[in-house]
Amino acid sequence: MEEEFDPEKYDRPSVTVDIILFTIKNGDLKVLLVKRDLEPFKDMWAIPGGFVRMEESLEEAAKRELLEETNVKDVYLEQLYTFGNPKRDPRTRVITVSYFALVNSDKFKLKASTDVKDVKWFSIYELPKLAFDHQDILEYALKRLRWKLEYTTVAFSLLPERFTLTELQTIYEIIMHKQLDKRNFRKKVKALDIVKETSEYQSDVTHRPAKLYKKNTKIGEIVEIF
Amino acid sequence: MEEEFDPEKYDRPSVTVDIILFTIKNGDLKVLLVKRDLEPFKDMWAIPGGFVRMEESLEEAAKRELLEETNVKDVYLEQLYTFGNPKRDPRTRVITVSYFALVNSDKFKLKASTDVKDVKWFSIYELPKLAFDHQDILEYALKRLRWKLEYTTVAFSLLPERFTLTELQTIYEIIMHKQLDKRNFRKKVKALDIVKETSEYQSDVTHRPAKLYKKNTKIGEIVEIF
DNA sequence: CCAAAAGTGTTAGTGATACACCCATGT
DNA sequence: ACATGGGTGTATCACTAACACTTTTGG
Numbered sequence: 001m002e003e004e005f006d007p008e009k010y011d012r013p014s015v016t017v018d019i020i021l022f023t024i025k026n027g028d029l030k031v032l033l034v035k036r037d038l039e040p041f042k043d044m045w046a047i048p049g050g051f052v053r054m055e056e057s058l059e060e061a062a063k064r065e066l067l068e069e070t071n072v073k074d075v076y077l078e079q080l081y082t083f084g085n086p087k088r089d090p091r092t093r094v095i096t097v098s099y100f101a102l103v104n105s106d107k108f109k110l111k112a113s114t115d116v117k118d119v120k121w122f123s124i125y126e127l128p129k130l131a132f133d134h135q136d137i138l139e140y141a142l143k144r145l146r147w148k149l150e151y152t153t154v155a156f157s158l159l160p161e162r163f164t165l166t167e168l169q170t171i172y173e174i175i176m177h178k179q180l181d182k183r184n185f186r187k188k189v190k191a192l193d194i195v196k197e198t199s200e201y202q203s204d205v206t207h208r209p210a211k212l213y214k215k216n217t218k219i220g221e222i223v224e225i226f
Numbered sequence: 227m228e229e230e231f232d233p234e235k236y237d238r239p240s241v242t243v244d245i246i247l248f249t250i251k252n253g254d255l256k257v258l259l260v261k262r263d264l265e266p267f268k269d270m271w272a273i274p275g276g277f278v279r280m281e282e283s284l285e286e287a288a289k290r291e292l293l294e295e296t297n298v299k300d301v302y303l304e305q306l307y308t309f310g311n312p313k314r315d316p317r318t319r320v321i322t323v324s325y326f327a328l329v330n331s332d333k334f335k336l337k338a339s340t341d342v343k344d345v346k347w348f349s350i351y352e353l354p355k356l357a358f359d360h361q362d363i364l365e366y367a368l369k370r371l372r373w374k375l376e377y378t379t380v381a382f383s384l385l386p387e388r389f390t391l392t393e394l395q396t397i398y399e400i401i402m403h404k405q406l407d408k409r410n411f412r413k414k415v416k417a418l419d420i421v422k423e424t425s426e427y428q429s430d431v432t433h434r435p436a437k438l439y440k441k442n443t444k445i446g447e448i449v450e451i452f
Numbered sequence: 453c454c455a456a457a458a459g460t461g462t463t464a465g466t467g468a469t470a471c472a473c474c475c476a477t478g479t
Numbered sequence: 480a481c482a483t484g485g486g487t488g489t490a491t492c493a494c495t496a497a498c499a500c501t502t503t504t505g506g
Contacts (some may be wrong), residue, residue, distance in 0.1 A: 011280050012239065012240055012241065013238065013241055013278065013280065015321055052239065054239065056312065057310055057312060079307060082284065082305065084241075084323065086281055093280050095278075095284070095323075165485090166485075182486085183471085183486090183487070183488075184470085186487085187468095188467095188468090191467090205478085205483090206477080206478050206482085206484090208475070208485050208486085209476080209484095209485085210484080210485055210486085211485085390458085391458090391459090407496070407497075407498080408458090408460095409459085409460070409461080410495075412459080413461095413495095428458095431456090431457080431504080431505085432455085432504080432506070433455075433456040433503080434457060434458050434503035435457095435458085435504070436459085437458085
């Protein structure tokens, strides 16, 4: 049930969306952070996000904020969790709906907006101290990312359209933070039928060029592997 | 990042919590619904819930509403999803954080509060038309319930402290909506070491009494089985 | 002794893991 | 010819699925 009385007569919390955006860059798992230009936590690094407007859905708000603050668009986006501890923002009650997103970082150029001083990719192993409860939110997002990688095909969102099987395997190794066996990895990828080979090969490499693959489009956008 | 400006200067949506409470009763999977006593959707059945107060966390709000509206407490509770389509409530913008809960229905007596006309368990196969987007929320909850059952030990929340292995298996069969093999089920339960046998037996049965088991407390509250 | 549910093992198939060598290309 | 990563198969083990009869109790 929605409620018992007229919604107008209650105090209302503020609602924000936060977006934890991951990418793979320089052989490392990175998360996008912005440097706050306003109080509270001015000059600290934080997860990008902002207020939900009255006329937009939560997902629209997440996409808009990401574009405004960081110039990033066309990402894989999914809702993560809603954090609503009354004390999480020192000023007033703020409930934040967090989203988790993945991009291939080659596809765009970062750009700080007027609201933030700076935008930067941080290795998840070298994070600065974060504003609000953003440390918790990030840890939660990382768990979800690892889970998703194992049981769905989200990994493709981190790669260009055509990729080698070694590139795909490297994504898994970086995120899972462990080595995988090449033969077993390929066997599984083929058994699941999630990639299709193309007739093209890698170029500009100083060794035997690898065959390029693309995502098998017969399986929908994001397939639950199990 | 939380935001760029003073939160006070934005219009704020209302925030509610909704609780989808499942139980097993008469060999069927049931969900708790309340009959609305107020507009909008007066006299329709809906998922119990209500406004989040400024000083309480989301989870506290969920527990409070459940107790107030239905007299139910001590449930397994977990956050499900946040629904925020701008049009989901015809009056004003309402964002709802949904929770998913499980109880053993023998443990309490239902009681309608002043805000609702009636409270009732409905079989998930015989649902009335629901208020708002509550049909969608319920479908989502059901998916999550099935998933949780397969990969965690939430099923114990639906049983009394001591139970037979057949009772446990029946929970799985009702929720998964398929028959399971008795020998394989028992083999798996034992291999996972999630139950401990007691020295007691069923009584008041007209056939060979089954041994009673209890949850193995060495595993924490809710264990991820995989 | 009959009805009802409890309890118990084996086999076959499927998927996961461990492991090492030859191949194609550029320099 | 050498260095670099690309590409491939087999054996073992663990887990899943299919399947039927005997036991214990109350009536």
